Amino acid sequence: MKIYLFLFFLVTLLSSSVQSQIYPLRDASVNLSSPNGDVLWFTYTPVTKSGAQYEIYYTYNGALKYATSLTGTNWTSVTNVTAPMNESIIKKGNVWYMGYHNTYNDTVRFFTTQSNNGLSFPAGVPRFTSGEDMSFMINNDSFYCYIRPKAPREDPIRKIGLMKSADFINWTPIQTILEIDSADYNNVNSPDYRKQLYNMSVFKSGNDWWGLVNVLRVGDQGQDTEQLPPYNTLEHTLETQLVYSTDGINWNRTNNRKAFIPRVSGMMEVLGLPTVIGNTLYIYTIESQRRHTDYENANINGRYFGVWRYNISLDNLNTWKHVTNVNLTLAIEGLMNSSGKHNKSDSATLLLRRSYYPYAIADSAVAKIDSATLTGSFNMKNITTGNYYVVVRGKNFIETWSRTTASITQFTNVNLNFTTTANVAYGNNLILKNGKYCVHSGDLDYNGIIELSDILTTFNDVGNFSTGFNLTDLNGDNIVDLQDMNIVNNNANKFIRIKRP
Secondary structure (H helix, E strand, C coil), X not given: CHHHHHHHHHHHHHHHCCCCCCCCEEEEEECCCCCCCCEEECCCCCCEEECCEEEEEEEECCEEEEEEECCCCCEEEEEECECCCCCEXXXXXXXXXXXXXXXXXXXXXXXXXXECCCCECCCCEEEEECCCCCEEEEECCEEEEEECCCCCCCCCCCEEEEEEECCCCCECCCEEEEECCHHHHHCCCCCCCCEEEEEEEEEEECCEEEEEEEEEECCXXXXXXXXXXXXXXXXXXXXXXXXXXXXXXXXXXXXXXXXXXXCCCCCCEEEXXXXXXXXXXXXXXXXXXXXXXXXXXXXXXXXXCEEEEEEEEHHHHHHHCCCEEEEEECCEHHHECCCCCECCCEEEEEEEXXXXXXXXXXXXXXXXXXXXXXXXXXXECCCCCEEEEEEEECCCECCEEECCCEEECCCCCEEEECCCCHHHEHHHCCEEECCEEEECECCCCCCCECCHXXXXXXXXXXXXXXXXXXXXXXXXXXXXXXXXHHHHHHHHHCCCECCCC
């Protein structure tokens, strides 16, 4: 039983520990590029897969193309596409829907058109004034469009907006959902100094929303001395960052706003689009050795884009989630010494339970309780804003519940203290020792009550002169002796047990 419980807690600790962030692997080049031509996908249309066949829309030397593949890297069956623009396409049912921006009556407008075969799109219909650089996804049978809210001359700093539609014709007003902070934009010490959010493509994994944001660097850190005569325009670098959301509207930046797809050696531009197949996220990038500018309109072959593919499992993608840090101060009776500290650091499990019966577990994490500060930082990856009972467990102390629910705000730090007063715990289930209120030690078989079986387990280890910081070494002095025996015996005589709603 002792070995089993030790292994249980060890496995729990290892499986619940925070995993370091894992970057996507650049696994293949895509054979659409040519040294004599300019390849560019339909700028905001991801590669898709239908059955065993991958599909891609792209341009080659300015001509619109469609191709298929069985591998996702070697493309065949190239077909010409007739369309008014090459911005963004999404398929729903048996219909292909295209959205794009264009100038109409001297204003930038959002246009829509559709096709029954995906190869021939009639001229679009102007819907309303908008920005540009849009991408689409389908959520709960509705179209979501992530788009720049306003044209450059109306708002020179790029932002990301969202509008929704049930029919691809009638859309909600564009709501700005993500932008560079003004302080960041003007702060030379900020990771976002002189950056703008060029566009964002969104996908879902379960209840998680992820966005690939292509970020344009502008200003003095993004310009290039390379100017191709006779052009005289500003040139900028592009990188791909990752953002996370639980609702597709409120987004959190990851990696301290640094690149998720870094620019590899020699590349000045990287723009990524997501494709999810099974448990793998594929990111197809277009990359160029030249910086972003507007001279391609005069020199169609001036950019020389190549296409590459990256991959990362959705499990590894979860390492990029923002966490809610619950900083819990906890005193453990057996470990508490006369200086108000623990004799040793030890791990504990913190659970956040729903505020209503049957008090289901909403999230949990394992952390080490520092012997000096008595505090552990528990990283909750799946919790949402709400009120929760706080429950703490350990390898040899009684499970203890908070007296009331705690208010937890997602993605913020929460500080909780179980040591200041007895009534912080449900049923005042704490004991005062050396100036700190402590959880009761001695529940060795973890059945929710300190009783004869716990006494016998400790008694046997005392008789065997057991050593090491094991299950029955309650005070952490690396030997099981009468001090440990007294703790278990006293709490058994007090009928110490779990107290909970």
